[in-house]
Amino acid sequence: MKQYLSAVERALAGGTYKPNRTGVDTISRFNVGYQIDLEEGFPLLTTKKMDGFRWRSMIHELLWYLSGEAHIRELREKTGIWNEWADEDGKLDTAYGRFWRRYPVPELEQQLPGESWPDDAHRWVSTETQDGETVRTFDQLQYVLDTLRESPHSRRLVVSAWHPSNAAVSTLPPCHYTFVFNVQGDRLNLHLTQRSGDIALGIPFNIAAYALLLKIIAQRTGFEVGEFGHTIVDAHVYCGAGERGAWYDENLEALQDRLAAVDKADGYLQVREWVEENAPEEAEGDDQLDHVPGLLTQLSRTPMSRPSVSVRDVPLDELTFDDIELHDYESESGLSFGVAE
Ligand SMILES: Nc1nc(=O)c2c([nH]1)NC[C@@H]1CN(c3ccc(C(=O)N[C@@H](CCC(=O)O)C(=O)O)cc3)CN21
Numbered sequence: 532m533k534q535y536l537s538a539v540e541r542a543l544a545g546g547t548y549k550p551n552r553t554g555v556d557t558i559s560r561f562n563v564g565y566q567i568d569l570e571e572g573f574p575l576l577t578t579k580k581m582d583g584f585r586w587r588s589m590i591h592e593l594l595w596y597l598s599g600e601a602h603i604r605e606l607r608e609k610t611g612i613w614n615e616w617a618d619e620d621g622k623l624d625t626a627y628g629r630f631w632r633r634y635p636v637p638e639l640e641q642q643l644p645g646e647s648w649p650d651d652a653h654r655w656v657s658t659e660t661q662d663g664e665t666v667r668t669f670d671q672l673q674y675v676l677d678t679l680r681e682s683p684h685s686r687r688l689v690v691s692a693w694h695p696s697n698a699a700v701s702t703l704p705p706c707h708y709t710f711v712f713n714v715q716g717d718r719l720n721l722h723l724t725q726r727s728g729d730i731a732l733g734i735p736f737n738i739a740a741y742a743l744l745l746k747i748i749a750q751r752t753g754f755e756v757g758e759f760g761h762t763i764v765d766a767h768v769y770c771g772a773g774e775r776g777a778w779y780d781e782n783l784e785a786l787q788d789r790l791a792a793v794d795k796a797d798g799y800l801q802v803r804e805w806v807e808e809n810a811p812e813e814a815e816g817d818d819q820l821d822h823v824p825g826l827l828t829q830l831s832r833t834p835m836s837r838p839s840v841s842v843r844d845v846p847l848d849e850l851t852f853d854d855i856e857l858h859d860y861e862s863e864s865g866l867s868f869g870v871a872e
């Protein structure tokens with residue numbers, strides 16, 4: 532997918548060196564965005580292998596968001612991608628589905644005069660009991676589904692996973708934290724805003740998951756699939772820990788001069804060779820925390836034609852793994868990248 536490769540190129544060629552809380556340094560660029568027309572096929576990357584276990588992990592992750600669960604007790608049976616951020620009991624501090632499906636509504640005594648809030652009987656409000664207390668929650672996805680059917684030209688079709696006071700103390704506040712649906716003609720579009728994006732590992736999953744969500748919601752509301760727009764505020768490439776990461780601080784200009792001089796795709800392989808010959812080896816245990824070589828390999832590859840996806844047309848809450856199928860997918864070989872924690 533050329534949009535992804537362009538994002539990789541923009542981050543590497545125009546980014547700055549940026550250490551961060553993980554201890555694995557990054558080359559980071561502000562405000563990387565693109566638009567992908569889903570009518571031209573499903574945007575699963577083909578410049579590395581994304582079917583098999585990666586595709587399965589992505590589907591299970593999306594189904595977990597849709598479930599509204601705040602824990603990963605079922606998800607971790609299917610994929611390990613969220614295990615590092617949960618405790619033994621499966622509790623996870625990062626609220627995605629929990630806020631998509633059950634966003635907290637302030638209790639009566641917390642509401643300020645003059646504010647408007649839905650009452651308990653409102654169709655998108657549910658009450659649940661937690662430790663003997665009744666709490667009220669709001670189903671943002673059901674709001675979107677119903678409003679798309681009843682008032683499709685609404686410009687308020689926003690879903691938010693961001694709760695400021697929760698985010699301030701959460702160990703890992705949501706990265707992809709808000710998305711908006713938008714109808715144009717008979718097509719449904721979705722725009723995602725992501726505050727922080729790991730270009731090599733997280734972003735391919737994020738693109739696929741939201742493209743799939745768009746397809747599912749379009750199908751349920753009778754629209755054609757339109758475009759996926761994606762804005763990544765801090766779009767970064769992890770470039771290694773310790774001396775390996777620090778090497779990029781010293782050599783970023785040289786790397787960027789080389790990238791600027793590349794005139795055809797296989798030129799990226801020469802840049803990769805230059806990195807491998809000159810950068811210090813990654814320390815033991817730090818395998819592939821430097822994502823630059825793998826991304827240069829991807830830049831040297833030509834995207835193949837996009838696959839398609841079919842989804843059985845069942846109500847959102849009945850959707851299961853077996854309802855989703857990938858067709859006509861061909862890709863280059865797999866690449867593995869280490870996860871910065
Ligand atoms: N540094 C970092 N990058 C991320 O992308 C990320 C986080 N942290 N923390 C929370 C979640 C978890 N996400 C992850 C975590 C791991 C993989 C990963 O290891 N992907 C492998 C396949 C692993 C599998 O399917 O079992 C890959 O090759 O894509 C992907 C997304 C996305 N998020």
Ligand SMILES: O=c1ccn([C@H]2C[C@H](O)[C@@H](COP(=O)(O)O)O2)c(=O)[nH]1
Pocket residue numbers: 551552703704706707727728729730732733734737
């Ligand atoms: O869906 C996701 C979830 C996480 N990420 C990445 C983005 C960052 O590299 C880390 C989160 O670290 P912060 O310090 O909280 O920004 O995880 C992603 O790309 N996609």
